[in-house]
Amino acid sequence: MNIHEYQAKQLLKSYGAPVSDGRVVLKAEEAKTAAGELDGPLWVVKAQIHAGGRGKGHFKEPEAGEKGGVRLAKSVEEAETLAKQMLGKTLVTHQTGPAGKQVNRIYIEDGSDIERELYLALLVDRVTSRISIVASTEGGMDIEEVAASTPEKILSFSIDPATGYMPFHGRRVAFSLGLEGPQVKQMVALLGNLYRAFTEKDMEMLEINPLIVMTDGNLKVLDAKLGFDGNALYRHSDIQALRDETEEDPKELEASKYDLNYIALDGEIGCMVNGAGLAMATMDIIKLYGAEPANFLDVGGGATKEKVTEAFKIITSDKNVKGILVNIFGGIMRCDIIAEGVIAAVKEVGLEVPLVVRLEGTNVEKGKEIIANSGLNVIAADNLSDGAEKIVKAVKG
Numbered sequence: 294m295n296i297h298e299y300q301a302k303q304l305l306k307s308y309g310a311p312v313s314d315g316r317v318v319l320k321a322e323e324a325k326t327a328a329g330e331l332d333g334p335l336w337v338v339k340a341q342i343h344a345g346g347r348g349k350g351h352f353k354e355p356e357a358g359e360k361g362g363v364r365l366a367k368s369v370e371e372a373e374t375l376a377k378q379m380l381g382k383t384l385v386t387h388q389t390g391p392a393g394k395q396v397n398r399i400y401i402e403d404g405s406d407i408e409r410e411l412y413l414a415l416l417v418d419r420v421t422s423r424i425s426i427v428a429s430t431e432g433g434m435d436i437e438e439v440a441a442s443t444p445e446k447i448l449s450f451s452i453d454p455a456t457g458y459m460p461f462h463g464r465r466v467a468f469s470l471g472l473e474g475p476q477v478k479q480m481v482a483l484l485g486n487l488y489r490a491f492t493e494k495d496m497e498m499l500e501i502n503p504l505i506v507m508t509d510g511n512l513k514v515l516d517a518k519l520g521f522d523g524n525a526l527y528r529h530s531d532i533q534a535l536r537d538e539t540e541e542d543p544k545e546l547e548a549s550k551y552d553l554n555y556i557a558l559d560g561e562i563g564c565m566v567n568g569a570g571l572a573m574a575t576m577d578i579i580k581l582y583g584a585e586p587a588n589f590l591d592v593g594g595g596a597t598k599e600k601v602t603e604a605f606k607i608i609t610s611d612k613n614v615k616g617i618l619v620n621i622f623g624g625i626m627r628c629d630i631i632a633e634g635v636i637a638a639v640k641e642v643g644l645e646v647p648l649v650v651r652l653e654g655t656n657v658e659k660g661k662e663i664i665a666n667s668g669l670n671v672i673a674a675d676n677l678s679d680g681a682e683k684i685v686k687a688v689k690g
């Protein structure tokens with residue numbers, strides 16, 4: 294789960310990280326008062342969406358101005374004007390994709406005098422199974438470009454879980470970034486606080502881009518992006534409360550209500566599968582036969598008729614879906630029960646695209662019989678590759 298920049302900054306501030314003073318506003322009328330509560334004389338008006346690259350992004354609506362989602366204001370009136378221009382508009386960045394994201398919240402914060410922009414992140418490194426600190430002197434808005442063209446400028450430091458974060462980690466990072474004097478101490482403290490926040494709140498990613506050296510020599514967190522492990526959210530009600538459902542894919546949100554593991558993808562073949570491993574294999578084999586999956590969907594081991602129906606509704610609500618492949622292994626579940634669930638779901642939801650069903654496991658003959666006798670236009674398949682071949686053929690001709 295991701296949260297907004299202003300929420301991330303509040304959280305990191307509670308762990309002792311240096312951030313600017315700021316106010317979040319939902320309505321343009323609130324902007325002037327909010328800006329007035331800050332010091333000035335320079336304000337930064339920042340669109341809050343769950344995507345980076347806002348500064349270099351552009352709005353779809355011309356009246357929102359040319360200059361992207363992070364803008365400077367020299368007066369509280371100008372801050373209000375900028376907030377009015379951005380609220381309700383669609384911001385497109387390299388991370389949102391061409392559809393962009395609607396801006397529903399604006400963060401107004403004090404402007405900082407920037408000497409240097411650095412990059413700092415903590416993440417779970419799957420290769421070493423450790424938390425890594427990633428740092429670069431080339432922070433700011435072009436970090437992707439840095440990673441692509443000069444990867445040697447991105448440094449990585451692995452933290453041994455047995456010791457946890459140690460001050461020498463911080464010193465190493467500080468020296469590699471060319472920090473001096475009191476800045477080194479600040480970095481050692483900052484990284485200690487970030488590491489504590491990261492582990493205590495079960496984060497998957499913590500990215501500060503930029504971390505700035507101000508003209509007065511002090512460090513400050515100027516942008517913050519946090520991602521949390523969804524499987525650990527149950528023990529962080531404070532983080533759950535920060536969830537902004539308007540930022541999430543509506544289909545994924547609906548699926549989570551029914552405890553379905555669903556991820557929307559860009560392809561044309563909707564998949565309904567039980568078990569994450571089988572779901573992965575199904576996606577792979579669809580690709581092997583020359584098509585692309587429209588989603589990952591694991592209905593789980595104990596899929597009920599209700600769950601199957603809901604899964605169908607979610608799959609068919611995706612207008613990119615040109616065909617559906619149901620691939621179920623009846624282990625604990627019985628194939629006849631699943632067949633009944635599928636038939637009931639098709640009857641309730643309706644079916645405008647080809648449907649291939651592959652069943653295997655307990656009571657498979659009975660399951661197949663139920664499908665064959667249903668009178669519905671369902672294509673039966675005997676095994677995984679047969680199912681993939683049939684659905685791709687039905688969709689692509």
Ligand code: ADP
Nearest residue numbers: 337345346347348363403404405433502503516
């Ligand atoms: P994004 O990464 O989504 O583009 P950032 O918050 O990193 O958004 O802002 C983009 C750039 O705007 C920063 O790299 C920095 O140069 C500038 N900026 C952001 N916030 C401030 C601020 N409070 N004061 C001065 N400059 C800022």
Ligand code: MG
Nearest residue numbers: 433502503516
């Ligand atoms: Mg940034």
